[in-house]
Every structure is written in C-alpha cells, then in structure tokens.
Amino acid sequence: MRITPRIIGLTIFLLSVALPATAQRPRTTQTPSENKGAAPLPSPAPQKVKAKYEGGIFGYNKKMEGTLVFDDESGRLVFQDQQGKEVLFIPYVAVYQEFADTQARRPKSATILGSVPVPYGVNPIGYIKTKQQYVTIQFSDPDSHVGGITSFRVENKDICASVVSTLADKAGLTAQGQIFTRARPAPQIDPSRPGLVNRPAVYVEDETLSARVISLPRPVVPDEARQQKVSGVVRVMATIDEKGNVAEAEAISGSPMLQGAAVDAARQAKFEPIMKNGQPARSRTVISYNFSLL
Numbered sequence: 001m002r003i004t005p006r007i008i009g010l011t012i013f014l015l016s017v018a019l020p021a022t023a024q025r026p027r028t029t030q031t032p033s034e035n036k037g038a039a040p041l042p043s044p045a046p047q048k049v050k051a052k053y054e055g056g057i058f059g060y061n062k063k064m065e066g067t068l069v070f071d072d073e074s075g076r077l078v079f080q081d082q083q084g085k086e087v088l089f090i091p092y093v094a095v096y097q098e099f100a101d102t103q104a105r106r107p108k109s110a111t112i113l114g115s116v117p118v119p120y121g122v123n124p125i126g127y128i129k130t131k132q133q134y135v136t137i138q139f140s141d142p143d144s145h146v147g148g149i150t151s152f153r154v155e156n157k158d159i160c161a162s163v164v165s166t167l168a169d170k171a172g173l174t175a176q177g178q179i180f181t182r183a184r185p186a187p188q189i190d191p192s193r194p195g196l197v198n199r200p201a202v203y204v205e206d207e208t209l210s211a212r213v214i215s216l217p218r219p220v221v222p223d224e225a226r227q228q229k230v231s232g233v234v235r236v237m238a239t240i241d242e243k244g245n246v247a248e249a250e251a252i253s254g255s256p257m258l259q260g261a262a263v264d265a266a267r268q269a270k271f272e273p274i275m276k277n278g279q280p281a282r283s284r285t286v287i288s289y290n291f292s293l294l
Contacts, residue, residue, distance in 0.1 A: 042158070045070070045166040049154060053079055053087070054134065056150030058272040060088050068152055068163065070170065077167060079152070090139050095171040096182040097138040100160045101151065102131050103277070133160035137167070140211035148212050148272055201293040206285035212272035214244065219265035219289050225257040231292040234262035238287050242280035244271040252286070262289040
C-alpha cells in the first residue's frame with residue numbers, strides 16, 4: 001500500500017484534534033486516603049433510652065429493665081425502672097471512662113430448648129448465641145464516695161454508639177481509640193524529692209479498684225521501726241475475692257521492718273466486688289503504704 005501525502009496530512013489533522021480533546025478531559029477526583037472508610041459520627045442520643053441495668057453499682061445488685069435518662073438540668077445520667085421511678089444516677093462529672101461493648105450471650109430460650117434431647121445427638125439449639133450491646137461506664141463520685149464499673153444493655157449497636165458518644169460529650173471525655181476517658185491533671189512533684197510523685201499515705205495503684213474502696217485502714221508503725229526512724233514505701237500485692245475482701249496479701253517491696261504492718265493493714269481492706277459479665281469476680285492490685293506520711 002502506497003502512503004500518499006494526502007493520507008499523511010489527514011493523519012496529522014486527526015491527531016491535532018484528538019490530543020487537545022484528551023488533555024481537556026476532566027480528571028476524576030479521588031477521596032483522600034484519610035477519609036476512606038471513616039465511620040460517620042453517631043447521631044445524638046434521645047433524652048430517654050430503653051436499657052437494662054446489669055449491676056456494678058454498690059447497693060444495687062438486682063438486674064432490671066428500665067430507661068436511661070439524660071438529666072442535663074442536674075448534670076447526671078439517671079436510670080429509672082419500668083414504672084418511671086428513679087433507681088440510681090451517675091453525675092456527669094463522676095464519669096471518667098466509658099466505652100461500647102459487644103458480648104455474645106446465650107438466650108434463655110436457647111438454653112431451655114437446648115436441653116431437650118434429640119435422636120441424632122446433642123441439640124444444636126443450646127449453642128445459639130446472640131450479640132448484645134452494652135454501654136459500660138467507669139465512675140467515681142467525689143461527693144458520695146461511691147464508684148465502680150457498671151453496664152447498661154441497649155437495643156442495638158447504633159443506639160449504643162449514640163449513648164456512648166452523647167455521654168462522652170456531656171461528661172467532657174476525650175476519645176482514646178475505642179474508649180472515652182477523662183484527662184487527669186498532671187501529678188504534683190515534691191521539690192525536695194525530685195522525680196517522686198506525691199501520693200497519700202495509703203494508695204491503691206489500680207484505678208478501677210481505687211474507685212471501689214470501702215475501707216482502707218492505715219498500718220500501725222512497729223515500735224522498733226519508729227525508734228530507729230525507719231520509713232519508706234511498702235508495696236503489697238493483694239488478691240480481692242468475690243465479696244470484696246482481701247483473701248491474700250504479700251509484701252513485694254519495702255523495708256522488712258515495715259512489711260508485716262503493711263500486710264496486716266492490707267488484709268483488713270474492703271472493696272466493692274469487681275463485676276464481670278454481671279457476676280462478682282476476683283481481682284488483684286498493689287496497695288502502697290507510705291510510712292513516711294504515717
């Protein structure tokens with residue numbers, strides 16, 4: 001095939017038209033990588049939300065159906081029973097940690113039906129579990145000296161997220177991953193003892209159990225230690241049983257002359273039981289005794 005000047009000229013003309021048109025084609029705008037997959041903020045929770053109290057607050061051991069109410073006028077989260085009677089409340093300022101929790105639970109109907117024998121083996125109905133949503137709150141009220149960890153079961157995941165987000169906003173909490181928490185003030189430093197943080201004479205190192213103290217007696221300083229002016233901090237590892245009593249106590253640091261007194265004091269401590277899945281559970285913490293302040 002012979003390429004004539006006419007064909008060459010036609011080709012050049014077509015290219016001159018096509019290239020500018022391609023260059024002028026609008027580009028597709030891509031979503032920034034930081035926005036891809038970002039979950040939308042939960043919608044604000046209504047003033048009243050159906051919920052079930054699952055325990056955790058000292059003096060309120062019975063699980064019950066009811067309603068969570070945001071009482072903004074008094075600055076508190078209120079739980080009412082099914083008759084609308086106020087059962088308990090948590091001040092917004094007392095909340096210092098909260099999060100949304102999902103747990104797999106076996107419905108009561110599945111447990112009952114699962115116990116019915118079947119001809120081919122184990123009844124599979126007994127293994128059925130459903131996912132349930134909980135608003136879990138950790139609090140410590142400086143006015144009433146009541147604190148603990150409590151959970152409220154709500155209807156679904158969206159409601160759970162909205163309640164957690166709304167309460168965090170009202171309580172002034174900030175997000176740290178999936179948990180909302182209250183910023184704590186910077187610890188005070190004793191200028192005469194650089195690098196050491198001031199602490200009270202008796203200090204529970206686990207924050208959760210610190211908020212659940214009922215009684216924390218001070219140790220009696222032994223006469224020999226007092227005469228020899230022995231001081232310092234003794235740390236005791238304490239195991240708290242399901243009733244909140246100290247079942248075991250062992251000194252892990254400090255002067256041998258002071259360890260016995262610290263252990264004796266730790267054994268007399270009393271806590272509100274830690275609740276796990278609505279049931280009292282064992283826990284451990286370190287109790288520090290600063291004999292320099294006794």
